[in-house]
Every structure is written in C-alpha cells, then in structure tokens.
Amino acid sequence: MTDTDFTADELVAMASAPEASPAKHVVCSICDIGCQLRATTDGDGKLHKILPHEDPFQAGNICFKGTAAPQIHHHPDRLRTALKRVGARGEDRWEEISHDQAIAEIAERLKAVIAEHGPEAWAVSTSGWNTQTGYGMDRRLMNLVGSPNWISGVSLCAGNTAAVNRLTYGWFPFPDVAATKCIVLFGHNPRKHSWTPVYNGINFAKMCGAKVIVLDPRVSEQAEGADLHLQLRAGTDAAMALGWLKVIFDEELYDEDFVRDWCVGFEELRARVDEYPLERVEAITGVDRELIAEAARMYATAESACIPWTPVTDQQISSTSGIRLHSILRAVTGNLDAPGGDVFNAPNPGWIPEAELQLNDAISPEQRAKQLGYHTHPVYTYRTAEMLGDAMERVWGVRWADQVMGCHMANPSELFRAMDTGDPYPVKAFFSLGNNTLLSYPNQHQILRALQNQDLIVVQDIFMTPTAMLADYVLPGDVFTERNHIADSWGWGNRLNLSQQIVKPGGDIRSTFAFWRDLAHAMGHGEHYPWATVEDLLDHRLSPSGRTFAEFAATSISDSPPPAYRKYEQTGFATPSGKVELYSSILDDLGFYPLPYHREGPAPTADHPYAVFSGVREDPFFQTGQRNIGVLRRRSPVPLIFIHPDDAARDRFDDGQWVRLETEHGHVDAQLAIRDSILPGHLRVPHGWWYPELRGNAELAGAFISSDAVLCGDSDDLLDREQGTPHFKGYPGRLTPIDRPAGIA
Numbered sequence: 001m002t003d004t005d006f007t008a009d010e011l012v013a014m015a016s017a018p019e020a021s022p023a024k025h026v027v028c029s030i031c032d033i034g035c036q037l038r039a040t041t042d043g044d045g046k047l048h049k050i051l052p053h054e055d056p057f058q059a060g061n062i063c064f065k066g067t068a069a070p071q072i073h074h075h076p077d078r079l080r081t082a083l084k085r086v087g088a089r090g091e092d093r094w095e096e097i098s099h100d101q102a103i104a105e106i107a108e109r110l111k112a113v114i115a116e117h118g119p120e121a122w123a124v125s126t127s128g129w130n131t132q133t134g135y136g137m138d139r140r141l142m143n144l145v146g147s148p149n150w151i152s153g154v155s156l157c158a159g160n161t162a163a164v165n166r167l168t169y170g171w172f173p174f175p176d177v178a179a180t181k182c183i184v185l186f187g188h189n190p191r192k193h194s195w196t197p198v199y200n201g202i203n204f205a206k207m208c209g210a211k212v213i214v215l216d217p218r219v220s221e222q223a224e225g226a227d228l229h230l231q232l233r234a235g236t237d238a239a240m241a242l243g244w245l246k247v248i249f250d251e252e253l254y255d256e257d258f259v260r261d262w263c264v265g266f267e268e269l270r271a272r273v274d275e276y277p278l279e280r281v282e283a284i285t286g287v288d289r290e291l292i293a294e295a296a297r298m299y300a301t302a303e304s305a306c307i308p309w310t311p312v313t314d315q316q317i318s319s320t321s322g323i324r325l326h327s328i329l330r331a332v333t334g335n336l337d338a339p340g341g342d343v344f345n346a347p348n349p350g351w352i353p354e355a356e357l358q359l360n361d362a363i364s365p366e367q368r369a370k371q372l373g374y375h376t377h378p379v380y381t382y383r384t385a386e387m388l389g390d391a392m393e394r395v396w397g398v399r400w401a402d403q404v405m406g407c408h409m410a411n412p413s414e415l416f417r418a419m420d421t422g423d424p425y426p427v428k429a430f431f432s433l434g435n436n437t438l439l440s441y442p443n444q445h446q447i448l449r450a451l452q453n454q455d456l457i458v459v460q461d462i463f464m465t466p467t468a469m470l471a472d473y474v475l476p477g478d479v480f481t482e483r484n485h486i487a488d489s490w491g492w493g494n495r496l497n498l499s500q501q502i503v504k505p506g507g508d509i510r511s512t513f514a515f516w517r518d519l520a521h522a523m524g525h526g527e528h529y530p531w532a533t534v535e536d537l538l539d540h541r542l543s544p545s546g547r548t549f550a551e552f553a554a555t556s557i558s559d560s561p562p563p564a565y566r567k568y569e570q571t572g573f574a575t576p577s578g579k580v581e582l583y584s585s586i587l588d589d590l591g592f593y594p595l596p597y598h599r600e601g602p603a604p605t606a607d608h609p610y611a612v613f614s615g616v617r618e619d620p621f622f623q624t625g626q627r628n629i630g631v632l633r634r635r636s637p638v639p640l641i642f643i644h645p646d647d648a649a650r651d652r653f654d655d656g657q658w659v660r661l662e663t664e665h666g667h668v669d670a671q672l673a674i675r676d677s678i679l680p681g682h683l684r685v686p687h688g689w690w691y692p693e694l695r696g697n698a699e700l701a702g703a704f705i706s707s708d709a710v711l712c713g714d715s716d717d718l719l720d721r722e723q724g725t726p727h728f729k730g731y732p733g734r735l736t737p738i739d740r741p742a743g744i745a
Contacts, residue, residue: 023051025557027487027499028066029132029480031622032158033197034487035061036558039069039502047073047481047503060200063193065622068631069481077628077692078462079476080507089452090700092469099508099518102473107522109456109472113429119146120370122429123415126512127153127623128405128490131434131460133483133534135541136402137516138433139358144525146363148371148382149410149427153440153623155380156615157311159406160723161323162492163380167584168327170391170574172403173342174493175306177201180340182211182302186237186326187312187729189220193619198308211302213295215240216312217613218642218684219677228295231679232285234613235730238318239598241325243281243289244296245273248332253300255334262568263331265583265594272595284598286679300333304340315615317727319720320379321596324584328596331580337566344567345494347396348560350545353491355402357541359528360385370425372418373411377724378590382408387586388574395574403491411724412441413714419450429456433512434477436465436624438700439688442726444709445666460515463628466690466703476509483511484535484549486542495560498553513537592722601727602718604681608732610647612663614685614708615728624688638744639670639706642684643735648674651735658740661685663733666710669741683733685711694743705741 023038028050036058042048050069052059082102087093113121122145124138139150152159162172177183178201190199202222206212214226215237223229232240248254249270259266278289285292299305307330313322335341347353360382368374368382378384385400385408393399401407419427430437430451438447451457451470459471468474485499510518513534520529531537538549545552552559572578576585588594604611617623620632627633641661643653653659655674660667661683668685678684691702704710711733712718712726719726 021502024500024502025498026050026480026502027485027497028069030065030069030072030625033195034489034497035066035197036487036497036499037062037066039481041502045503061197063196063619064635065193065620065626065632068626068629069479071629071631072626073479073481075463075629077464079464079474080509081476082508083474085472090470092464092696094474099475099510102475103518103522106456106458106473107519110429111523113455114145117426117428120149120367120425121427122147123149123151123410123419123427124431124433125151125412125435125437125440126433127435131477131512132480132485133511133513134433134516135513135537136354136357137513137520137529139360140528141516141520141523141525143359143363144520144528145523146367148363148368148374149415151410151412151415152405153435154404154406155409155412156441156725157314158309158492159404159409160319160380160725161309161314162403162406163384164320164323164723165327166388166407166574167379167384167581167586168324168575169331169336169580170388170395171344172492173330173337173344175308176304176340176343177306177308178204180205180210180304180306182213182299182305184299184305184307185212185214185216185222186307186310187216188308188310189216189218189222191221191619194617211298213298217679217682228291228298230285230287230291230295232287233679233730234611234682235316235318235601235727236285236598237313237316238322238325238596239276239281239284240287240292241322241329242273242276242596242598243278243285243292244299244329245269245325245332246276246278246281247293247296248300249273251297253297254332258334259332262573263580263582264577265581269328269582269595272597276598299329304338305333305335306340306342311615312729315725315728317601317718317720318597318599319725320722321598324596328582331582336580337568339565343563343565345492346561346564346567347398347491348488348494348496350542350547350559351488351496352541352544353398353401353488355398355400355491358400358402360400360408371410372414373724376414377411377719377722379722380406380409381411384586384590387576387589391574391576391578395571401491405490413443413719413724413726416441416443416447416450419453420446428454430454431458432467432471433460433515436461436467436688438467438470438703439624439690439707439709442709442712442728443665443714444704444707446714447709460512463692464695465624466700469700475515476507478505478509478511482509484538484553486538486549486552495558496556497558498556500553587722590722601730602732604732608663608734609681610683610733610735611681611730612661612683612685612711612733613729614711615687616684618686621688624690627690628692639668639686639689640673641670642673642675642678644678644680644682645674645676646680648672653735653737658738659735660738661711661733661735663711663731665713668706668708668711669738670706672735683735691744693745697743
C-alpha cells in the first residue's frame with residue numbers, strides 16, 4: 001500500500017507537540033456509536049489528540065478509530081474546496097469552484113430536473129453519523145419540494161430494526177446491558193475496537209454475574225467467552241427464535257400476566273410456533289435441539305434479560321420475521337421496558353426531536369405514495385408510518401417519530417432500479433452526503449448503471465470516494481472536531497451529549513447543515529430555514545428546556561431524564577390496539593403474514609458449494625471508510641475471506657493465497673485466511689473494500705475488485721418480503737485461486 005499519511009517523524013512531532021488548549025468534549029462520528037471523548041489542540045491551533053472521557057465509567061469507550069481522528073482530519077488528501085466535474089462521469093477530472101457557485105449551479109440544475117420529471121425524480125442518500133449536523137434538514141427540503149425518495153444505510157442496519165420493532169409494540173427499545181442478568185447476541189460481536197461501549201457494558205454485566213448466549217456461525221470473540229454458543233447456520237435466525245418460543249410456551253416459561261393483560265394474538269402465535277418443533281429447528285439451524293432448549297430456558301428464566309440490536313438479523317431474507325421474533329421474545333418473557341431488559345427511552349422533554357424538524361406534513365399524501373417501496377416493501381416507508389401516526393402521537397407525542405432515521409424512508413433497491421430503468425418513473429438527480437453509496441447497498445453493478453444514468457449527482461464528503469468520482473459536484477464536508485453539536489442517539493436513546501468545536505474548518509469546508517440551508521435558500525425555501533448557524537438551530541432544539549446551546553455547553557456534559565419503566569401501564573403501547581401485537585394488525589392490513597415465519601434463502605449447489613455471509617465490519621474501519629488512513633490500514637492491509645480448515649484442505653487452498661469468490665451476481669478478489677472459528681461450509685466476507693491507492697490506476701479506485709456489494713443480488717426472490725432487505729447471510733458461492741491483483745501492496 002502507498003501510505004499517504006504522515007511520516008513517522010511527523011507523527012512523533014504531533015504526539016510531542018505542546019497542548020495549547022484544555023480538553024473539550026466531542027462526540028466521535030467515525031463510527032455509529034457516537035462515543036463522547038475529549039480533544040485538544042496543539043500550539044498551532046490544530047487538532048492534537050483524542051483522549052478518553054474523564055468519567056471512569058466512560059473512559060474505556062475509546063477505540064483506535066477514535067484516536068486516529070487527527071490523522072483523518074489532517075489527512076493531505078482531505079477535500080477542502082468545492083469541485084465541478086470537467087471530464088466524463090467517473091473520469092475523475094475536476095475544476096475548483098467556490099461553494100457559492102456550486103450551490104447556485106446545483107440549485108438551477110435540480111430545478112430543471114424537477115420541472116421536467118417531478119419532485120419525486122430527486123433522491124438523497126445519507127448517513128447521520130458521518131454528516132452529524134444534518135438535523136433533518138435534508139428531509140425538510142425534500143418534503144417542501146415534494147420528494148419522498150430519501151434513503152440511508154440504516155435500511156440495512158438499525159433503522160430498519162427500529163421500524164420493524166414498532167410493528168410489535170410501537171417503539172424501538174434500548175438494551176439495559178449493564179443491569180441485566182442475561183444477554184443474547186444474535187450474531188452481534190461487540191469488541192474492544194468495534195461497538196466499544198456495548199463491549200464494555202457486556203464485560204461489566206458479566207462481572208456482575210450476567211450470562212451470555214451467542215448465536216453465530218462463527219466462533220466470534222463474544223462466542224469464545226459466552227456461557228452458551230449456538231453455532232447456527234447463517235440466515236436461520238428466525239427459525240431459531242421460533243424454536244425458543246416453542247420451549248418457552250410448552251414449558252410455560254412466559255409471563256402469563258403480561259401476555260394476558262398486554263398482548264394480542266397469543267393463541268395465533270402459539271399455533272404458528274407449534275409448526276416449529278425442536279427437531280425441525282435443529283434440522284434448519286444445524287444446532288442440537290437440547291442446546292436450543294437449554295438456551296431458551298436460560299433466557300426465559302433469567303431475573304432479567306435483554307436482546308441487543310444486531311446488524312445480522314437486519315440483513316436476511318427473513319429479516320422482518322427475525323426482528324419481530326426478537327421483539328416478541330422480549331415481550332412474552334416480561335423483559336420489555338423493565339430494568340435489565342429492553343427499555344423504551346421516551347423522548348427527552350427538553351429537546352425537539354429531528355422528526356419534528358423534517359416537516360413530514362409538508363409533503364402531500366399523493367407524493368408520499370410515490371415513495372419507492374411504498375407499495376412493494378412498505379414496512380419502513382411512509383405507508384407504515386401513516387398507519388402508526390395516531391398511536392405514535394398518543395403515546396410519544398410525535399406523529400412522525402423517526403428513530404435511527406429509519407421509520408419513513410424509501411427502499412434502496414426500488415430506488416436504484418428506477419434510477420437505472422425509469423420504472424415506475426424516472427429518477428434523475430441524486431445527492432449522496434457522508435455516504436459512499438456505490439459500495440453501500442446490494443447489487444453494485446445496478447447502482448453504477450443508476451448513477452451513470454443521472455442528470456445531476458452531488459456528493460458531500462471528506463475524501464474523494466468512488467461515489468464522489470461519479471459526481472457532477474463534490475463539496476467538502478466538516479468533521480466532528482470542527483462543529484458544535486448535541487448528540488441524541490438519533491431518537492433511540494434520550495441522553496443529550498455535548499460535542500464542542502475544537503478547531504475551525506479550513507478552505508471552503510461547510511457543515512451538512514450549511515449545505516442544506518444554502519441550497520434551501522437557492523431553491524426558494526429560505527423562509528423555512530431561519531437559522532443562520534448550527535448554534536441557532538441547536539438553540540431552537542433546546543428551547544423546550546429554556547436553555548441555549550451556549551448555556552448547555554457551559555453547564556452540561558450530558559443530560560438525560562431519570563429512567564422510568566413500564567410506561568405502557570400509563571400510556572399503553574403505540575400500536576393500533578394499544579397492546580403488544582404478537583399478531584401484527586399492520587402487517588395484516590398491508591397484505592403480509594401477520595405472524596412471523598422462517599423463509600429459506602438460496603441453498604448452496606454443486607457449482608456454488610459454500611454458504612457466504614458478507615457484511616462483516618473489520619475493527620480498523622467503519623463501513624467503506626478509513627482505507628486511506630495508514631495507521632488503520634496497516635492493521636488490516638487487505639480484505640480476508642475466512643474459510644474452515646476442513647474446507648481448505650478438501651479444496652486444496654492455502655492460508656494467505658489470493659482467491660476469487662464468485663456468486664451468480666458478481667465476484668470479489670481477496671486473500672484467504674484459514675480459521676477454525678468458521679462453521680464448515682461457510683465463507684466470511686468483509687464489507688466495504690476499495691483501494692484509495694489505486695486512484696488513477698483502476699476503475700473508480702478499485703471499487704469493483706473486492707467490494708462485497710457486488711456479490712448479492714436484489715431481485716424480489718432474494719429480498720425480505722416486507723422490508724425489501726437483501727439476504728447477506730448465507731447465499732451460494734464458489735472459490736477459485738488467482739494471482740494477487742496488480743497494484744495492491
């Protein structure tokens with residue numbers, strides 16, 4: 001790899017430079033956890049160090065991605081000036097222009113697209129942890145214009161979980177890990193440098209006597225330390241959960257009072273569960289039935305238990321059923337909104353939630369109904385949000401509640417298909433902010449065609465990504481040390497964490513808030529953007545508390561209301577029935593199965609004998625980021641496909657050799673790593689690989705060499721029916737040996 005970072009001498013100089021400022025609090029946005037850390041500047045007023053929190057209970061919540069922030073924020077390849085394309089799309093040729101010129105030209109070209117094709121022809125993809133100061137300003141402008149086609153990576157990760165949880169009990173609960181007595185991890189593998197606060201919380205709970213159950217095809221780090229490890233076949237989470245319910249119901253381990261008083265559809269659910277005796281679940285999952293029963297009993301009989309969110313169940317062909325089954329397990333065992341269970345964090349009363357800033361009432365019902373996915377895969381679209389609106393307002397006081405940004409978005413596969421083919425209507429303008437779209441969703445070849453078919457592409461980011469190389473305009477974004485911010489866990493939690501500006505951004509860098517504010521004014525909607533600065537908007541959001549941002553920063557590091565449990569006893573649940581809907585009235589009304597089920601994904605074949613599970617995140621990186629950061633890239637220089645020793649020996653593969661993994665939809669090249677931690681017959685593939693060092697020497701900086709997004713198709717037979725979520729966990733593949741690709745160190 002060509003290291004474009006600082007030299008060793010420069011790093012030593014940075015580390016030894018005198019600190020010119022006391023540490024301020026920041027909320028890291030390098031990944032999605034949002035750890036509150038501290039930062040200092042050096043004698044030249046530049047970011048110097050990222051330090052742990054001074055609170056001993058939070059001091060361990062720091063990873064090597066966070067401490068690498070100075071190398072990321074000062075990187076010589078960081079974008080600092082607005083760029084306009086001058087070559088062919090994807091040719092990576094640019095001219096520098098001013099921010100004001102870029103905004104003016106973008107506005108005029110966007111108006112032309114809307115005039116010709118309608119407002120629904122404009123789509124936006126973004127990620128809240130990267131842009132951080134968006135504060136719903138993107139949805140606000142889209143709703144004013146009339147476009148419902150907003151997407152995000154949260155459609156594959158937590159946002160879709162939030163939407164599905166609401167079908168059962170009207171909210172997305174947060175696990176009370178530190179206080180629990182039993183933790184269930186469905187494929188989730190928090191580690192010291194990945195989901196660090198969850199990792200620390202699990203370790204604390206274990207010190208206090210909590211049991212841990214892991215369900216994972218891998219012998220993961222969490223599995224190694226678990227009390228029980230169920231090494232299930234990839235993609236069978238829903239069947240496993242149905243097996244647990246069979247044990248819990250047959251042995252009467254459920255909370256009879258809660259089920260009687262607060263649930264509807266128990267008898268119907270029980271009849272569905274009876275279709276999954278343990279011998280059937282054993283055959284589906286590959287896990288011994290006695291171990292399945294032991295795990296179910298451990299969970300159901302624990303004094304308290306939680307099932308933390310997992311990205312694994314989010315990304316399966318039975319995703320909606322799997323997520324619903326997690327919510328059902330919480331409810332029927334009495335672990336819902338209870339200490340040590342999974343807790344509903346009511347909105348912070350001193351804070352205006354992002355959903356209220358989005359102006360979702362401004363877009364007409366007719367335009368909402370044009371949202372791509374609204375009719376085909378509606379669970380996280382406006383269609384379901386409309387059906388839940390009365391209940392949300394009754395219980396939570398927010399009609400368009402939008403937890404983790406995932407509760408009224410378009411379906412990405414439907415969107416990219418429309419961008420590519422014009423069916424059901426043309427989409428001709430696409431904006432991507434803090435989101436390397438090309439590599440972030442399934443069917444990467446379709447996404448490329450979709451982007452090539454646009455009249456206007458705008459990207460805001462901090463580096464020139466493969467997606468940015470396809471844009472007409474690239475605008476430089478700011479980073480978390482360059483802005484004031486209050487983090488609220490995207491409506492999932494209710495703690496407000498302070499993040500202070502440490503340094504001012506240089507060049508023509510702007511915040512995401514400034515991008516949307518400036519564009520709104522240029523589009524003729526300036527009266528709806530009365531805030532001149534991020535701080536003005538934060539003052540507005542804090543107005544229910546009677547504080548300004550300056551007052552908050554002067555008096556608070558964080559703020560949260562005191563915990564309250566079993567709030568449903570006063571309000572009921574935010575569902576149409578007011579109760580936990582084991583039999584979902586929403587799914588029934590939408591024309592889907594109202595009860596959960598297991599649906600089998602595509603099976604390995606003689607020609608494609610391996611079960612591939614992709615989407616694994618490696619510790620030094622978050623999503624597609626940080627491959628250009630030497631201090632992190634050196635920890636993981638090339639992508640690794642894991643294979644079991646028995647499979648490697650049978651097929652005559654050697655550890656460290658380069659291989660090509662092929663599916664029916666595409667192929668990736670990577671290095672093979674023989675690991676006995678992998679279930680035989682399975683291959684583990686990492687997520688988000690591209691090669692910044694190949695910029696100028698390979699198409700889109702090697703975006704099609706090792707990106708797992710090329711492996712998985714998104715035809716209807718490969719998608720979860722209710723959400724349209726792709727099946728990343730257990731699809732057929734085959735391996736062939738190759739030479740190391742040229743240019744990769």
